[in-house]
Amino acid sequence: MSDKDSKRGGITRRSFITTMGAGVAGVAASGALFSGTSQAKAPEIHKAGEAMRITLTINDHPYVLLVEPRWTLLHVLREVIGLTGTKEGCGRGECGACTVLIDDIPRYACMTLAVEAQGHAVTTVEGLMHGEDLGVVQQAFVQKDAFQCGYCTSGQIMASEGLLRANPLPSSEEIRRGVSGNLCRCGAYTHIFEAVEAAAEMKQK
Amino acid sequence: MPLPEFEFHEPATVDEACRMIGELGEKTKILAGGTDLLVNMKKKLLAPEHLVSLDRIQSLAQLDSSNGSLRIGPCVKAAEMAESDVVISDFPALQEGASKLGSPLIRNLATVGGNLVTARPAADFPPSLIAYGATLVLKSNHGERTVPLTEFIQAPGETVLSPDEMLKAIVLEKPSPLSGSAYIKLGVREALEISLLNVAALLTLDESGGTITAARVVMGSVAPTPLLSPSAEKVLLGETPSDVLFLDAGEAAASDSRPIDDFRASAEYKRAMVRELTRRALTLAFDRIQTQ
Numbered sequence: 001m002s003d004k005d006s007k008r009g010g011i012t013r014r015s016f017i018t019t020m021g022a023g024v025a026g027v028a029a030s031g032a033l034f035s036g037t038s039q040a041k042a043p044e045i046h047k048a049g050e051a052m053r054i055t056l057t058i059n060d061h062p063y064v065l066l067v068e069p070r071w072t073l074l075h076v077l078r079e080v081i082g083l084t085g086t087k088e089g090c091g092r093g094e095c096g097a098c099t100v101l102i103d104d105i106p107r108y109a110c111m112t113l114a115v116e117a118q119g120h121a122v123t124t125v126e127g128l129m130h131g132e133d134l135g136v137v138q139q140a141f142v143q144k145d146a147f148q149c150g151y152c153t154s155g156q157i158m159a160s161e162g163l164l165r166a167n168p169l170p171s172s173e174e175i176r177r178g179v180s181g182n183l184c185r186c187g188a189y190t191h192i193f194e195a196v197e198a199a200a201e202m203k204q205k
Numbered sequence: 206m207p208l209p210e211f212e213f214h215e216p217a218t219v220d221e222a223c224r225m226i227g228e229l230g231e232k233t234k235i236l237a238g239g240t241d242l243l244v245n246m247k248k249k250l251l252a253p254e255h256l257v258s259l260d261r262i263q264s265l266a267q268l269d270s271s272n273g274s275l276r277i278g279p280c281v282k283a284a285e286m287a288e289s290d291v292v293i294s295d296f297p298a299l300q301e302g303a304s305k306l307g308s309p310l311i312r313n314l315a316t317v318g319g320n321l322v323t324a325r326p327a328a329d330f331p332p333s334l335i336a337y338g339a340t341l342v343l344k345s346n347h348g349e350r351t352v353p354l355t356e357f358i359q360a361p362g363e364t365v366l367s368p369d370e371m372l373k374a375i376v377l378e379k380p381s382p383l384s385g386s387a388y389i390k391l392g393v394r395e396a397l398e399i400s401l402l403n404v405a406a407l408l409t410l411d412e413s414g415g416t417i418t419a420a421r422v423v424m425g426s427v428a429p430t431p432l433l434s435p436s437a438e439k440v441l442l443g444e445t446p447s448d449v450l451f452l453d454a455g456e457a458a459a460s461d462s463r464p465i466d467d468f469r470a471s472a473e474y475k476r477a478m479v480r481e482l483t484r485r486a487l488t489l490a491f492d493r494i495q496t497q
Contacts, residue, residue: 048210048254069213069256091206092244094397096310105284105313110206111243112314113236115213116260159310180396181308 046115054118058083059127067114074098074109077124085125085154089183096182099155099162100124106162106181125154128161137161140199141192148186156182160196169200206247214257219264219344219373222257227346227369229255235371236260237280238316240307241323265318265373268292277375279318283329284309286317295379297493298333298388298405305329305390308397318372324358324430331358331431332405332423333388337377345370358430384409384419385493387486391478401469402426402478404458406486408446410494417441422454422483427462427475434458437483446491448484455483 046052051066056073058081067076074091077083077100089097091110098109101123128135134142137157147153156179163170163178170178175196184192214229216222226233234242234253237260245251259265265280270291277286286292286303293300306312306320306329320330321341331354339354343366354375357364366372380386386407392398403426409419420441422434436457444450464475 045215046213048212068210070208070210072208075207088206092247093240093311093314096308099310106310107313108310111239113213113239113243113258115215116258163309177396178309181310183397 052115054115056114056117056122057120058122059124060121065114069113069115071114072110073100073112073114073117073122076114077109077122083124083126086158087151087154089152089155094183095152095155096159096179097152097155099158099182101158101162101165104162104165106159108181123158123161125157128157135161136202137164137195137199140195140202144191144195144198145188146191146195147184147188152182152184152186156184156192160192160199163196164200164203168203170196172197208243208246209249209252211246211253212255214255215261216257216259217261219262219371222259222262222371223344223346223369225255225257226371229257231368233257233368235322237265237322238282238314238319240311240315241319241325259318259371270295270379273379275377275379277317277377279321279372279375280316281318283307283312283315283317283320287312296333296337296377296386298336298386298407298490299330301388302329302333302390302403302405305388305398311397317375321354321357321375322364322366322372324360324362324364326361326429326431327400327403327426328431329388329390329400329403329425332403332425333386334375334377335423335431335433336386336388336405336407336421337380338421339375339377341372342374342376343370344373349373351376355433360429380407381409381419383412383414383494383497385490385495385497387489387493389482389486389489391482399469400426402464402475402482404479404482404486406483406490408441408487408490408494410446414494415445417444417446420454422458422487424458424462424479424483426469427464427479432461432463434461434483436461441487446487448488451484451487451491452480454487455480458483 046069056063077086087097089095093108093111099106100109102120137160159179159182175193232254236256236258265278267278269276283303283306320328341352388405390403391401405423407421411418420438422437424432437454440454440457459476459480462479464472466472
């Protein structure tokens, strides 16, 4: 059974409700490991403290993972998969250090449950690389010296990448708004704005 | 920063969601965006045993406009409101609220329904929605009911929603022709800001364009709940728009406001700003009628 099917399948949802109606709420992810080939139903209820199997598509690569419902996408990226380019700053949706793209839209990974990222395309800063070469926005950040300590940088880059995917030639006002959810304690904003402008030009070529 | 443990539920339909919240009991929270809920859980202020996510229910994430009315699904995100053509053309005050809410990253997560159900006095959507006369459709296992937004929010963080009920839709009528509206938010900075206070205004003129036939001024963050100003409406109705009139309406709105001294500003300052923001919002609304 693919997890994608279990997630999308209306039948399993209905059977869950039937189960609920019978007062048996605990069928859940029956243990942490249901077998990959089992046809067992996977009702859309995920028990507290129990791991469930999900598939996340991260940087075009499918990852089959055991996660707890309470794990954020940020936690899974860093601590389970080891993609540590995405940073934890405030952990509560204020600073933007954990910005990733979900279906091309910038989102706080610290405020997104991993289970809710199923069925969506997640892109992290690692996903902007072309092999060993930096992606366009990354190059622009290096060229324009758009950081000091660098901690917020992957978030800034992902917010910029998301902005440019939606709006390939943003005005300087749109750039300022586009990265306004990403705080830079070093105050490298002027260079960040220049980097986004440069990246937009580079992407045009 | 870890979240406390909870059981996670992903209903596929509104009926399923209602059944779940009806059966799971009081320690259940609905997740629709999570920019408040997950933060409060991380801060250990809330520890629900069950989270019911509305993320997979597509009908709740739709914006439908037909026959002059707009039906907003509670899971429509602030970013979608800010970019929607129908919102931009017919409900500009809503667009302004949507585009000022938090940051782009918050707007990509936060939902209209969440902004209403959390019932924060400084929230960006309620003033404009009240100005447009929004009604809310609430649903539970036992049926549906419709409540005007003015009655929905009872106190900070409190609404008329019962534990087994959920918000299903927000319904607005398009203002009549010769109407203009605006929303102004005052903060100490331009982005990632909570309203120090905010004002939404709606004006409708008669056919000749001379007399005000409908007027609403709604203020946020100057009382425990968003406040529709009856005095401002009284000042404006039947009059001819003018700078002096809008100043008088500002005075009237300020007299209806009940701000408190807090870390954001003194009550006196907030009252003075109600006066000024009301004047500005009415001027902007009137300009929009004239440039239609």
